Amino acid sequence: MTSDRLSHLPLPDGRRLAAHIDADGLALRLDERPLLRARWIEQRLQPLELSLAEQAEALWLLAYWMFASEPQRQSLALSLEQVDPALLDSGLLIAESGELRIERALFWQLPGPFLRNASHAGYPQQMVMHASGRRHPRRGPKPVGEVYRRFDANLGAWISLRTLDIELDLERFNRWQNSARVAAFWQEEGDLDKHRRYLQELLDDPRVLPLIGCFDDQPFAYYEAYWAKEDRIAPFYAADDYDRGIHMLVGEESHRGPHKVASWLNALTHYLFLDEPRTQRVVAEPRADNARMIGHMQAQGYHQDKEFNFPHKRAALMIQSREVFFERCNLA
Template sequence: MTVHQPLAQPLALTAGSPLVALWQELDKRFAESEGDRLQLPGHRLAELGLSLRDLGCAYLDSGAIVIERGGFYQSAGLWSREQPGRRVATGLVPGPDGRDHPRRPPKPAGCFYQRYDRQSETTVGLETLDLDRHLDLFHKWQNEPRVAYFWEENKSKAELADYLSVRIANPSILPVIASFDGDPAGYLEFYWGREDRLGAYYASDPWDRGWHGLIGETKHLGRNKTAAWIKSLTHYLFLDCPMTEKVVGEPRADNVKLLRYTGPIGYRKIREFDFPHKRAALMHCERDEFFAIARF
């Protein structure tokens, strides 16, 4: 018999609060339904001491409270340490190729995203990489032949420490450790598209976000877990900034397995192009399409 793990503790609000309990109920109901909306009795929020504004993703229709699936997964505070959209900075600073970009917000610290994935029956966690704690793991992963083929960073520990230090110091890059049920599984780099090398190869918008990723631990490979972390990281990137309408990527054009995983959640291969070091596939995932077709 399959044993279903409980949802991860919400990061944004106090666990057990009426709002968190309602969000958890709605998350479960959406998971059990293929429908795009749910309804609650009009008096339900008042009984819980809540308002439509507290719920953040609902409206009234003929006396019923209606919650849209896409709105719920963009606004409920179950998964991110901060309420969706709070980490937004203002002002413009000079960018590459003469294109200005917004001033980027401070990077999160520690674990900043958790989501229980029902398909893989694991909790996906994202935390900011700590050089002292994670360098040995990063060195081990990069020197795995399977990883080195795509990343080409099979170098010494000192060289990889320099590699990570540059990224830690760069306000447009967030180095991340991904985990399953608290066990470190792989490495991610989140970046702002306009400041990345990719930004020169397409018409980047100021809030485009992108990522690179690897699963370093072979025990965490497999269809369900790979699908879980790609869906989770994309979810986080859209949650982190409400102005991000597109998540981009540039995997090797011959990375057929990765391209196969991204299609079902809205990633589209725009074209192939040549970086100095590889033939790449330009990938785009639009916010509206992701939240229309992704199932959590």
């Protein structure tokens, strides 16, 4: 049975999903429209009066509700008289050993409405040579605008990611970098001209995607997502062709704390795995003495592989694998 803590679940496209749940089953509504009724039969959920044409939307929304309501649920067994073959082809439904089910680890890998912009999925592979002498895949064009959006039911707030806009974000980036707390780890204090040059170099670099994190559309954090194979981190571990790395900065004091980190770190990692299905690992290299950040990352499934010496710092290599993330992530 699902938890009663969720009364509604807003969707990124503006619609709202709501459920009525009792001992026999549940009824889902999309805005004011009845979407699906289902009943429990021997641990299987049986949708009632659901046509083949309605299955794709209704079952995706059913899965979203169930997995957001019960983050520890690993699968949802279903009883259906007919199955739309396209849902089996997509991975939303699995037919195995006479059982039909939706797997949590597969569901969260489907972009759905969460991925808000063109992704690298399907971009053809061609190996090229980096200036460092390392071969890596040619990278596709970088997106512009909002790239990810999801309602975080734990916080009761939207978490979203958009690409950095220098004219819109320069002053807040400058303010964040000049705060004593951020400067202690980033060491990038300076004036607006210095930070304009810094950000423009990153925007011009195909290796790096600068991002702004928002809660309810209010910017609170800055991230750099980079391709690890072309980065300075590559010599320090066996970087795969599609590994992504992250640098993280929470600028607004009101959005600090472990519950906020859990929300944005899961969203950032989720986005990078959705953006490129060939990405098998997301890595980070916080300072080895940044015990608080390392602890936050470990709480969300990252593991500390080792410590190593960058020229400018002693770093901890933190790794999150695709397999572990989708098995354990809390995307409620």
